[in-house]
Amino acid sequence: MRINVLSKGLFSLIIDKGRVGKQREGFCESGPMDSNAYDWANFLAFNLDGTPCIEAIGEMQIRVDEDCVIAVTGREPSLDIDGIAQAVYQSQKVSAGATITFKSALLGSKAYLAICGNWQVPKAVGSACTVVREQLGGLDGKGCVLKDGDCIEVLANTRVKDNAKMRTLAQQHIDDYGFIESIRVIPGYQFTSFSTVAVRTFETSTYTVSSSIDRMGFRLTGESVASDIENMRSEAIHLGAIQVPGDGQPIVMMRDRQTLGGYPKLGCVSPCDISRLAQAVPGEKVNFVFQDEEEARADWLLMTSRRRRLQGEIL
Incomplete structure (x- = not known):
């Protein structure tokens, strides 16, 4: 064909x-x-x-x-x-x-x-x-x-x-692609380099999806968050990693991200929410909430088991 x-x-x-x-x-x-x-x-x-x-x-x-x-x-x-x-x-x-x-x-x-x-x-x-x-x-x-x-x-x-x-x-x-519910974030490698105030600011602020988005990354605009790290060695970047450059505006790394990055990472978007964020368009507002890795793992297992069950029912 x-x-x-x-x-x-x-x-x-x-x-x-x-x-x-x-x-x-x-x-x-x-x-x-x-x-x-x-x-x-x-x-x-x-x-x-x-x-x-x-x-x-x-x-x-x-x-x-x-x-x-x-x-x-x-x-x-x-x-x-x-x-x-x-x-x-x-x-x-x-x-x-x-x-x-x-x-x-x-x-x-x-x-x-x-x-x-x-x-x-x-x-x-x-x-x-x-x-x-x-x-x-x-x-x-x-x-x-x-x-x-x-x-x-x-x-x-x-x-x-x-x-x-x-x-x-x-x-x-069918997945709900709205942003009424916050995007879940797992703390990243450099999480402790962000002050309590910076973390609280990130979690209580609303960010706007900017026009600078592509398959490589989504740049957000909103309240600035800063790390106390001035220089760091580049390291591998996971899907959903939230890098924070010098201007304090978060960038969520997506599918076509580079393999290495040298900005501190506040956290990583949960695999349960990365598809939802990937469908956002410029101008939409998003909020974030932190969860620990065990909660994230449990959410992922529940989501994947639910999909398998649904597929079994459809067959």
Whole structure:
């Protein structure tokens, strides 16, 4: 099957699970900004975990030349097939020659399109994930974003029968992407270098997502917080690490972050909340609350077990 890109949207990439464990070799982790939406898209499209899919900002339009099964997820996503609105967060059968249009309702948020099958895209350093800065991955293997006229080949998944029951994630189980609840943060390596006043300021202030956001990091604006560290050696940066440069404005490191950083880290966004933050758009307000690592671990185990239970019920 051929997937023809008719309209690329603002910024669309081929992504997969990313280059897990390759930071030690100098490659950024990459992967989906919203891993929850990515995982659900592949599950609903009858794909195995880690199968490539499309992460799109803005409205994207494609055409398929064979019958297939797709799923669209993300923050307030929408899906049209041949101009007719279809449900998201569920399997959709698409006929050969159909035009698929999908997007997120909020400009800057990401929508995910999974198509059932074996994606024929090259892998670089163990992953097909596109990293523009490193000129790695993607359709051409050189880190290029998708463009109008691109063609992606997908081999049919023979595990899915014609009479297979389509999968649906009920509305009440779709992630809440609002920011009424605070983003949970685990104290970082340099936490004790921030004064009690600085920590309290961070936890009681409201920060605004700035326009300086990308797959590398989200810069926040608000009350300044400062560390008493003036110089430090660069060290590895984890997904969600909150670096605080000299101006005191926090930067949350995201999927395409550099492998090393030399700013003190106040903490790290909980893996339970990083997908929610990754879907924020400039101008949105966020708050933070600290939790210890045992609470964070318990929250993560509860979230993953809940997902497995839901998937078992859907099958």
